[in-house]
Amino acid sequence: MTSPAPTLRVLLLGSLVSAALLTGCGTSVTNGTAIPVGAAAPAGAPSGGGSAGKAPIDVCSFFTDAEVKKLIESAPRGRATKLDDGGTCMWEDPQNAFSLTVEVGQTDTAINGTLPEWDPSLGPERNLPNGMRDINGAVEFVCGGNRLCSVQVATNSGQHDVDAAVALVPKIRSKVGG
Known part of the structure; x- marks a missing residue:
């Protein structure tokens, strides 16, 4: 019978590599549309996460x-x-x-x-x-x-x-x- 340790190490290493590759990647959601981080929002979408035309309230x-x-x-x-x-x-x-x-x-x-x-x-x-x-x-x-x-x-x-x-x-x- 083989030890589960080598298999566990491979899975752990694979998870760490995947996490490292995905670092900095992500998406935001604007009006229900997923937008990759760094990509421009679709035309007409609000910017800054607030509602279109809204401003901070004093x-x-x-x-x-x-x-x-x-x-x-x-x-x-x-x-x-x-x-x-x-x-x-x-x-x-x-x-x-x-x-x-x-x-x-x-x-x-x-x-x-x-x-x-x-x-x-x-x-x-x-x-x-x-x-x-x-x-x-x-x-x-x-x-x-x-x-x-x-x-x-x-x-x-x-x-x-x-x-x-x-x-x-x-x-x-x-x-x-x-």
Whole structure:
């Protein structure tokens, strides 16, 4: 009987060679069409991974310094993260660690205007009025028709923070739509 070790070594070596040959190869998907990395996108396809004609959203412009100060007791400068077709902003006071965080998801992150399915590992779903839900202190909701958005006020005040976040949703929706 022969040892399986030589066969195993050949399989392992073959896998490593295949992986080395494929390094740097790949595809991206644009409008349902696979495009090899480095190849030009088909005519009329959006570039940069976002939706055609969309731009980053300046979420830090949604609230004035006075509004932020009322929520978290100070008005630190907002720190933005811009996406091709969405964005986030976080205002955080380094003295007390209180913060306000707003996230506007990219187009089609809330398909058909519906929140994603609840993850049961988070415990029972905590529904809020007007199609919103509490996800560990952050309020998830749909805005702009098909964007998954969230807002969180964090001042260690429990339900008061959730209520404050819920109160901000209409303003966020007015900035993004729906």
